[in-house]
Amino acid sequence: MRRLxxxxxxxxxxxxxxxxxxxxxxxxxxxxxxxxxxxxxxxxHGEEEGGAPNIITSVILNxxxxxxxxxxxxxxxxxxxxxxLLDREKRGRSRSAxxxxxxxxxxxxxxxxxxxxxxxxxxxxxxxxHGETSPGGGFQGGAIVGASxxxxxxxxxxxxxxxxxxxxxxxxxxSSAMLAFLAMGFLGLAFGVExxxxxxxxxxxxxxxxxxxxxxxxxxxxxxxAGGIIFISIVFAMIREDRYELQPDIP
Amino acid sequence: xxFSRIFHNLxxxxxxxxxxxxxxxxxxxxxxxKKLIGLNIMETSVFLLIVSVGMVDNGVAxxxxxxxxxxxxxxxxxxxxxxxxxxxxxxxxxxxxAVALSLCLRVHxxxxxxxxxxxxxxxxx
Numbered sequence: 001m002r003r004l005x006x007x008x009x010x011x012x013x014x015x016x017x018x019x020x021x022x023x024x025x026x027x028x029x030x031x032x033x034x035x036x037x038x039x040x041x042x043x044x045h046g047e048e049e050g051g052a053p054n055i056i057t058s059v060i061l062n063x064x065x066x067x068x069x070x071x072x073x074x075x076x077x078x079x080x081x082x083x084x085l086l087d088r089e090k091r092g093r094s095r096s097a098x099x100x101x102x103x104x105x106x107x108x109x110x111x112x113x114x115x116x117x118x119x120x121x122x123x124x125x126x127x128x129x130h131g132e133t134s135p136g137g138g139f140q141g142g143a144i145v146g147a148s149x150x151x152x153x154x155x156x157x158x159x160x161x162x163x164x165x166x167x168x169x170x171x172x173x174x175s176s177a178m179l180a181f182l183a184m185g186f187l188g189l190a191f192g193v194e195x196x197x198x199x200x201x202x203x204x205x206x207x208x209x210x211x212x213x214x215x216x217x218x219x220x221x222x223x224x225x226a227g228g229i230i231f232i233s234i235v236f237a238m239i240r241e242d243r244y245e246l247q248p249d250i251p
Numbered sequence: 252x253x254f255s256r257i258f259h260n261l262x263x264x265x266x267x268x269x270x271x272x273x274x275x276x277x278x279x280x281x282x283x284x285k286k287l288i289g290l291n292i293m294e295t296s297v298f299l300l301i302v303s304v305g306m307v308d309n310g311v312a313x314x315x316x317x318x319x320x321x322x323x324x325x326x327x328x329x330x331x332x333x334x335x336x337x338x339x340x341x342x343x344x345x346x347x348x349a350v351a352l353s354l355c356l357r358v359h360x361x362x363x364x365x366x367x368x369x370x371x372x373x374x375x376x
Contacts, residue, residue: 010274013274053316078347085353
């Protein structure tokens with residue numbers, strides 16, 4: 001009965017949504033309202049104003065740098081919330097369900113993971129470093145780094161992973177995105193331009209471009225490292241099982 | 252209602268369907284993990300909608316390479332703002348999902364179940 005009520009309400013909502021879609025401007029036309037105001041300027045001048053051939057990177061790091069700084073704070077706050085709820089893993093002796101289980105992951109899985117993980121990390125480094133000139137960037141690369149280490153953890157267990165990614169090394173890297181943003185922001189501020197301008201006044205000519213590229217690169221690397229490590233730390237905090245009593249006969 | 256417009260805007264229709272599916276899971280399923288999955292499906296539907304708004308027929312990516320100027324004059328460059336917005340949205344969605352899953356872990360630890368009516372001690376929708 002209740003389920004019928006919900007389905008009826010959802011059907012009403014669906015009809016309203018379809019009605020709205022019928023009155024929306026046609027997709028893919030190139031002249032829809034979203035492409036008329038600020039977008040032509042971004043597309044025309046994004047490279048020289050934003051400093052990156054990839055206009056999306058220009059928008060994220062330069063035109064809307066404050067927004068991205070807030071976003072970096074959001075993932076850092078998420079890590080803080082997860083750690084406050086679940087505690088971090090203990091140094092060197094945390095276990096996950098995979099370690100307690102009597103069934104070990106198969107040789108095939110371990111071999112494939114051992115071969116694949118370095119290649120995935122290499123691809124992540126490429127994605128982070130080429131975020132200015134090709135599809136990619138800090139968040140995407142960070143997600144790939146996180147995924148590779150999580151894959152490794154699922155195959156080899158938590159102790160193997162925490163040996164390679166010790167807690168003491170992860171803690172400073174988790175805040176690197178915020179620190180990179182603040183460092184680049186205040187560097188501009190110290191030289192008398194606005195926060196997050198990515199420019200040092202008094203330097204003219206070709207060097208301006210190089211400096212801006214380098215500053216954007218620092219922020220991208222900071223975001224990539226922090227994003228990856230934060231996701232790794234969240235997963236490590238979630239999969240540790242030593243809060244419960246170790247039960248040796250879990251099947 | 253303009254039916255040809257609806258068929259042309261197929262991405263929007265799929266997005267609306269995904270939204271309704273997610274809302275159904277959130278409201279009907281008793282398991283809080285399934286509610287969370289529904290919430291993620293709803294988030295995905297919003298991402299699909301907003302990215303679709305910026306699309307252009309035969310569009311090229313908004314990256315300045317050779318051929319970019321010609322595409323710009325022909326109006327074939329994809330709108331970069333929805334993509335930047337959704338990049339932000341995906342990261343925030345992952346963060347909120349992580350916090351929600353941690354809360355689920357704590358709930359399971361305390362109550363021994365993930366069933367919302369059992370946790371609340373009463374029958375809920």
